[in-house]
Structures are given as structure tokens and as C-alpha cells.
């Protein structure tokens with residue numbers, strides 16, 4: 001076999017291998033998958049935490065802090081309207097607020113900002129309302145969600 005003939009045969013073989021690679025690559029590609037898996041965002045559809053109303057927040061004025069939210073029972077009964085949930089971090093400088101049941105409002109112990117049950121600013125220096133969260137009750141389980 002002469003050198004020219006050898007190189008010619010080698011070229012055909014190389015081209016066949018390359019076509020095979022291309023087909024194999026296309027067959028194993030998942031880029032055209034019409035239903036790719038969604039990344040798990042970890043927030044479980046916006047649910048932040050749940051409370052068993054048989055054992056927690058049984059008295060008016062009691063509160064629970066979890067996941068950056070303060071949940072307060074503001075009235076008797078297990079209706080959504082008997083509770084409120086707002087961000088626990090004061091919108092002034094981030095200090096954790098408390099609920100004052102006698103005054104029916106949230107008060108920041110740092111500089112004295114006060115917020116309504118719905119999170120509206122009543123007294124500064126804070127100028128921005130607290131974020132309010134959703135409350136759903138199913139049986140004796142209360143769930144707070146974003």
C-alpha cells in the first residue's frame with residue numbers, strides 16, 4: 001500500500017468515526033427534554049411553618065417566632081382573623097420586635113417604633129411597614145406562608 005492510498009483510507013475511516021460520535025452525542029443529549037426537572041427551591045410552596053393550635057398559641061397575646069416571622073394570637077377562637085403574622089425584623093434597623101398585647105401592637109425595643117397588627121407603621125423612626133404573611137387554618141393546624 002502506498003502512502004497516498006493509506007491516507008485516503010484513513011480519511012474515510014476517520015470521517016465514519018466522527019459521524020458516529022455526532023449521532024451518539026445527539027442521542028444522549030437531554031437539552032431537548034420538554035419536561036426538565038425543576039430545581040427544588042426548598043420552600044415547600046411558600047409554607048414557612050405550622051402550629052398545632054391544640055398545644056400552641058392557646059391564649060390571646062401569645063406569640064411564636066420562626067423563619068423570620070412573628071405569629072401572634074390576637075383574639076380567641078381558631079379563625080384566621082384571630083391571628084396575625086408579620087416579619088420579626090424591624091424595618092428601621094432590623095431588631096426583633098415584640099407584641100404588646102395590652103396595646104394591641106408590635107413594639108421595637110431598640111428605638112421604639114410601633115406597628116399595627118397588620119404591620120403598618122404607627123410610631124417611627126421606622127417608615128416602612130412590616131411584611132405581613134398569610135395564615136391558613138385547617139382543622140387544628142395553622143400554617144403561615146409567604
Ligand code: FES
Pocket residue numbers: 090091092093094095108109110111112113124125126
Ligand atoms: S431598630 Fe426598630 S426602631 Fe430602630
